[in-house]
Amino acid sequence: MMFTLIRTERFEQDIKKSRFLAQAAPAGSEEEARRFIAASSMPDAGHNCWALRVGDVYRFSDDGEPGGTAGRPILQAIEGQGMDRVAVVVSRWFGGILLGAGGLVRAYGGTAASCLKAAEREPIVAYATLSVACGFAEEARIRSSLGSFPGTRVETTGFTADGVRLLVTLPQDRSDAFVRLVTDISRGQAVVERGGE
Incomplete structure (x- = not known):
């Protein structure tokens, strides 16, 4: 059974002096997901990476991070939580310490997963x-x-x-x-x- 969020959720954490803020919201369509992503992207953050899944439609963006280190891990967090009709934005403020590719994957995916785990959800009924x-x-x-x-x-x-x-x-x-x-x-x-x- 797939789930969606009942309301918007936020989760923030610091990893090696970099600040990561995840915001997740329900999205009934790709257009609604893209509006949430645009509204939730933090203008002062170095990167606003995101992923969305609405039925068979899924998209993600690394927003300048090395390819495959941000958007795809966020999407994997969505899928790993059994979620659909969801958009997630993870904003990063660089703290001066390089995390490396593996560190970025863990940081973006883990922040998104923690946000989704904390969120109130409901089953999607066909x-x-x-x-x-x-x-x-x-x-x-x-x-x-x-x-x-x-x-x-x-x-x-x-x-x-x-x-x-x-x-x-x-x-x-x-x-x-x-x-x-x-x-x-x-x-x-x-x-x-x-x-x-």
């Missing part, structure tokens, strides 16, 4: 949309059975000569059980069509 055409008699029984499907939303979208058409949105992993339930309640008479997931 939803399915089903269209149900059923008789008037079955509608009440279908609606009353929705209590066993937490997180489900139902709305009436129209009427037919014999009944009603419902649009049901529920957690995707419960959709097969819901279809079986509707089939049982209607004795196979209801028509269920899957929409977007």
Whole structure:
């Protein structure tokens, strides 16, 4: 199961006199992630390295640090925490001591990971949309059975000569059980069509 952040989180630490500040936030789209990155980059920092992951889209930047020592470790921290729909910026103020490539990887990745570990998170739930055409008699029984499907939303979208058409949105992993339930309640008479997931 993948998780996203509930709110923005910050974490700061000093490593060999260099100051590292990580800021992480939920992001529903790449554009939202890029706005957060731009707003969170510290103008007085020597480097503002970042990574984002939104579904299949992932991007990262070393912002002048040696290639592969900052952005990729931040992205690995996001993935290592099982996160999605997240953007992380790690700003660095140089303290005069060179960290070397391995030290930079540990510093950027570790700061990002510590920030994400401290953050409050919530699971990402995939939803399915089903269209149900059923008789008037079955509608009440279908609606009353929705209590066993937490997180489900139902709305009436129209009427037919014999009944009603419902649009049901529920957690995707419960959709097969819901279809079986509707089939049982209607004795196979209801028509269920899957929409977007």
